[in-house]
Amino acid sequence: MPRYQLIARQLKTAIEHGELKPGTRLPSSRTWSQELGVSRSTVENAYADLVAQGWLERHGQAGTFVSKQLRLDTTPAAPAVFAGENPTPQIFQMGLPALDLFPREIWARVMGRRLRTQTRFDLALGDVCGELLLRQAIVDYLRVSRSIECLPEQVFITSGYAASITLILRTLAKPGEGMWVEDPGFPLIRPVVMQERVELMPVPVDDDGLDVDVGVRDYPQARFALLTPAHQSPLGVALSLARRHRLLEWATRAQAWIIEDDYDSEFRYHGKPLPPLKSLDAPQRVIYTGTFSKSLFPALRTAWLVVPVTQVAQFRQQAALTACSVPVLWQQTLADFIREGHFWRHLKKMRQHYAQRRQWMENALADQGFTVVPQDGGIQMVMTIAGDDVALVRKANQAGLAVQALSHWRMVSAGKGGILLSFTNIHSAEMAQQAARQLRQAITDS
Template identity: 45%
Template sequence: MPTTDLALNIEIDRREASPIYLQICERFKAAIAAGHLKPGDRVPALRGLATQLNTARGTVEMAYNVLVDEGYLQMRGAAGTFVSASLPGAVTPSAARKSRERADAPRVKRAQADTDIGNDAKPLRPGLPALDAFPRKVWSRLVAYRARGGDPATLSYPDPSGYRPLRERIATYLGLSRGVECVPEQVFVTNGYRATLELILRGFAKPGDRAWFEEPGYLLARNFLVDAGMRLVPMPVDHEGLDVDTARALDDDARFAFVTPSHQSPLGVTLSLARRMKLLDWASRAGSWIVEDDYDSEFRYVGRPLPALKSLDRDDRVIYCGTFSKVLFPGLRLSYVVAPERAVARFGQITKSMNAGSPYLYQAAVADFIAQGHFARHLKRMRALYAERRMLLMNAILKAFGDKVSIELPTGGMHLVAIFHAGRDGPIDDMAMAARAREAGLAVLALSAWYLNGRAKHVLRGIVVGFANVADATEAARLAGMLRRAYDG
C-alpha cells in the first residue's frame, strides 16, 4: 500500500499567529494541490505526525478532522487515513497555481505589529475592567470553598462543553437580562473570544468563505479571522451602526456577518432597530450566519441595557457570543457562545475534538458568584463607577487638547474614542501618536488601526482609550497630559 511519509515534508512555524492545526491543514492542502499527495495515498498516523512535528496528538487529530469534514481525507479505521478519492473543487496542480496567483493579489492584512498593547494592565487600556473595584475577598472565598470541597471534578478533565451549572446560570441570565431564549445545552463555555470564533468557524465555515466585517471593527477578531482564511469584506458603519443596505449591494451572498450591535467596537454606536431587522432578513434569505459579539452590553449609562440582536432572531441565524473578561476580569479566560439549536450536536462534537474545556475551579466559582447574587450587585456598582470615570477622563482629555479633538460621550461601554481634527498639514498621524503614548507607558490604540485600510482618505484619526481604571480626577488629568505630550511629539 502506498505511503506518503517520505514524500510529505510538513513544517510548522510556531512564530505564526495562525493556530498549528490550521497550518497543518494548509500544508496538506498545498501538498494535494501540488500533486505530492494523490487520491488513495496513505497519510501519516496521528501519533507519528505529532511526534514528527513535536506537537500534541490532539492538535494533529483536530487538523485531520477538519480535512475529513472538507473532503480532503478519509478515515478507514485500523487501515489508516487516506487522501480522498473524490477531492473537492478540482484540486489539481493548475488549481494550485491559480490559488497562488490569487494569494499574490491584494488581501486584507492583519493589524500592524505596532498596535500591540501587550497583556498587562497599563493605564488607559481599552476593554480592561476596573481591577481596583473587583470584590476580591468574595471571589477568594468562593474559589477557596470549591478548592477545599473535595469534589473529584476539581482534579479531573473538565467537560469540553463547559461546567453544567455555569451553563445553566448563563442561560438564565441571558433570558432575563438580554432577552436571549436558550437552554443550557445551547451554551458552550470557551477559553476567550478567539476560542469562541474558532468553534464557530469549525462548525460553519469553509475555506475562502466571505464575511461582512464592520469598518472600523474589532481588530483582534479581524486578525484571527484573516489568519483562519476568511475573506473579510469591509462594510461601513455610521450613526445607526452597520449599513446593511450598502453591505447587501456590495456582497449579498456572504456566508457570515460579524457585528457588535449593542455597542459597536470601537465607535460605540448602537445598531438601530430598522437595521437589525434588515440584517436578520438578509441572513434568513441568504442562509447566512450573524455572529453577535455582545462584549460589554452590561454597561449602559442611559436607560436600561438594550435587548440583544439574538432576542429578535426568529430563524435561528444569530450566533450569540458573550464574555466574562469585561464584567469580571480577563484572567478568567472564560467566554461563552449560544449555538443555534440545529448545531448543538455539532458544537459538542467539535469541543471534544478540540480538547476544549476551561478549568473546573474557575467555572464553579463563577457559577457560585452568579447564584449568590454577587454578579448582579457587582454589575450595578460598576455601572455607577464607570459612568463617573468616563466623565472624568473625557473632561480631562478635552481640557488638555482643547479644540484639537472631539469626543462623543458613549451611552455605554468601557472606552472613549477621541477623534483628532485635521491640522494645517492634513490628517494627524494617529499611529505615530499612539506609538509614542505606548512608549510612555500608556496602552492606547490608534483609531485608524481598526480599519481594514487604515490609510484610506475616509478613515477617522484618533485614539481609543479605556476609562475603567481611572481612579480620580487627578489621575485623569495626569494621563490626559501624557496623551497631549505624545500628540505634540
Template identity: 65%
Template sequence: MPRYQQIARQIRQAIGDGELAADSRLPSSRTMALELGVARATVENAYGELVSQGWLERRGQAGTFVSPSASPTASGANIASSQPQGAPMPFQMGLPALDAFPRALWARLTGRRLRLQTRYDLLMPEANGESTLRQAIADYLRFSRSIDCQPEQIFITAGFQAAMRLVVGTLAKAGDGIWLEDPGYRYVRPVFADAGMALHPVPVDGEGMQIDYGLEHYPEARFALLTPAHQSPLGVALSLTRRHQLLEWASARQSWIIEDDYDSEFRYHGKPLPPVKSLDGPERVIYAGTFSKSLFPALRTAWLVVPQRQVAAFARQSRHLPCTVPILIQQTIADFLREGHFWRHLKKMRQCYGERRVWLEAALAEQGFDVVPQAGGIQLVMRVQGDDRAMVAKGRAAGLAVQALSDWRMTPAGEGGIVMSFTNVTSHEMARRYALKLRQAIT
C-alpha cells in the same frame, strides 16, 4: 476625591520619591487610622487599592509591604517607568477596573469550591463546559438579556478567539465570506483569514453597521460578525430597523449572524439594549459573550449560545476543540452568578465607569481634545486631525497605551482618531495627569 484615594495617592508619592523603599513595612491599618484620624476601613480601602495596582503587597500576619517591583521615579520621568511591574499601562484597552473587583469575595468562593471538590472533579471536564456554569449563564441571559435558551445550547470556550474558532470549525468552509465592521475589532480577523474565509469590510455610521452596503456589495456572504449593542470601537448601537434588515438577510440567504455582546452591561443611561438574539425567530444568530470585560481577563472564559438545531454539530466539533478553562474557575464563576454577586458587581461598575469616564472626558477637554459622545462601554474615541498613527506612536513612546483608530480600519478611508480606555483611571487627578502627558507627547 474620597479620603481613601487621597491616602493612596500620598503613599504612591512617597514610594515614587524614594521615601518608602521597596520591601519596607507599612504601619498596620489600625495604627495608620489612629495617626490620620480616620476610620480603619478607610485605610484598608487605600491599602487594598495599592495592592491591586501592584504598589503594595500583603504578607499574611507579617503585614503590608512596599512591593519589590515598585521603584522610585525621578521627577519628570516617563509615566511607564512609574508603573509597578505587571500593572496596566495608562489608557490600556480591554481591561475592567482591576481595583474595583471584589477579590476577597472571589477568594472566598474559590476556597469553598476547593473544599467541596470530590475526586470526580479531578477528571477531564465536559468538552462543552461545566454544566453548572452553562445553567447559570442560561438563567442570567433569560432574565437580563431576554434570551430564552437551554444549557445544552451554551458552549464554554477559553476566550473569544477560541469561540470563533469553534464557530468556524463547525459551520464555515474555505471561501465563505464574512461581513466585518469597519472600523471594528481587529484581533479576531486572523481567525477567519486562517480558515480561508473572505473578509468583507462593511462601513459603520451613527446607526451601526451599514446593512445596505453589505447587501449591495457582498450579498452572498455566509456570515456577519458585529457588535450591535455597543459597536467596537465607535460606541454606536445598531438601529432597530437595521437589526430586522440583518435578520431578514440571514433568513433569506441561510447565512449566520455572530453577535458579539462584549460590554453591553455597561450602559450609563437607561437599560442595556436588547440583543439581536432576542429577536431571532429564524434562529440564525450565534450569540457570543465573555467574562473578560465584566469580571477580569485572566479568567479566559467566554461562551456561545447556538441555535437549537445546531447543538449536535457544535457538540461534535467541541470534542476536537474542547473547553480548556479549569473546572475550578468554571464552578467559581457559576457560584458568582447564581448567588447574585454578578448583578451587584455590574451595578457597582456601571456607576464606577460612568464617574471615571466623566473624569477623563473633562481632563481631555481641558487639553483641547474632542471626545466622541457615547452612551456606554469601557473605552472612548477622540477625534484628531492629521496622522493618528504618528500621534499614537508618540503617545506610546511616552508610556501611554493609546491606539490609532486607523489601525482598526480595514480600508484606508475615514477620519482619524485615538482610542483609549478609562476603566483604570482611579481619580480626576490621575485623568488630568494622563491627559496632560498625552498632549505633551503628541504636540
C-alpha cells in the same frame, strides 16, 4: 513589598527629584549590594525592573545608567513584563476592566469552598461543552439582563472571544467562504478568522451601525456577518432597529450566520439598550458571543456562545475534539459567584464606578481641548482628532500612554482620525487630569 521593589522605588524617587540626572552611571550591583547589606540579585532585580519600565538603561560592560530618554514630566515608557511578574496596566490601556475594584476576597472564598468540598469525581474531565451549572447560570443571566431565551444545551463555554470564533468557524465554515466584518472594527479578531481560511469582507459603519445595505450589495454571498450591534467597537454606536431586521432578513434568505459579539453590554450608563439580535432571532440565524473578560477579569479566560437549537449537535461534536479548556474548578467557582448574587452586585457597583471614571476622564480631556465622542456605555472612549492619528498615537505610546489609533482599526474605510482609550483604571479626578495633561504634552511635543 519585596526588598528589590523598595530599592527600585527609592531610585525612582531620586530620579524624579533630580538627585540622579539622566545619563548618570549607577554603582555596580556588587558595590551597592555590599553597601546596603542585601544580596547582589536584589539590586539586580531592582535595576531590571527600572530598565523594563524605561527609567534606566544598560550599556553592556559600561554599566547601568539613568535613561537619557527620560522626560521627567511624563511617566516613562510602559513596563514590559518583568521576569516572574505580571505586567502592570498601562495608562489608558484598552480591554481591561478596573483591576482595583474586583472583589478578590469574595472570589477567593467562593473558590476555596469549592476546592475544599470537591470529591474525587471532580477530578475527571468535565463536560466538553462546559459545566452544566455554569451554563445554567448564564441562561438565567441572559434571560433577565438581555431578554434572551435559551436552553443550557445551547450554551458553550470557551476560553475567550478568539476561541469562540474559532469554534464557530470550525463547526460551520468551509475554506474560502466570506465574513462581513465591521470597518472600523476590532483588529485582533482578523487573523483568527483568516487562520480558518475565511475571507474578511469589510463593511462600513455609520451612525446606525454596520451598513447592512452595503453588505448586501457588495457581498451578498457572504456566509457570516460578525458585528457588535449593542455598542459598536470602537465607535460606540448601536445598530438601528431597521437594520437589525434587514440583517436578519438577509441572513435568512442567504442562509448566512450572524455572529453577535455582545462584548461589553453590561455597562450602559444612559437609556435602555435595544434588545440583542439574538432575542429577535425567530429564524435561528444568530450565534451570540459573550465574555467575562470585561465584566469580571480577562485572566479568567472565560467566554460563552449561544448557538441555535438546530446547530447544537454539530457544535457539540466540534467541541468534543478539544474539550472545554476552562478548568472545572474555575467554572464551578464562576457558577457559584453568579448564583449567589456576587456577579450582579459587582456589575451594579461597576456601572457606578465606570460612570464616574468616564466623567472624570471626559472632563479632563475636555480641559485639554480634546473632543470626546459621546457614548451611552462601554469601557472605552473615542476622541476625534485632526491630523495623522497614527503619528500622534506613536508619540503618546513612546511616552508610555497605551492609546490606540482609530486608523489602525480600519481596513478600507476612509474617515476621521481618532484616538481610542480606556478610562477604567483611572482612580481619581486628579489622576484623570494628570493623564490628560500627559497625553496633550506627548502629542504636542515634537
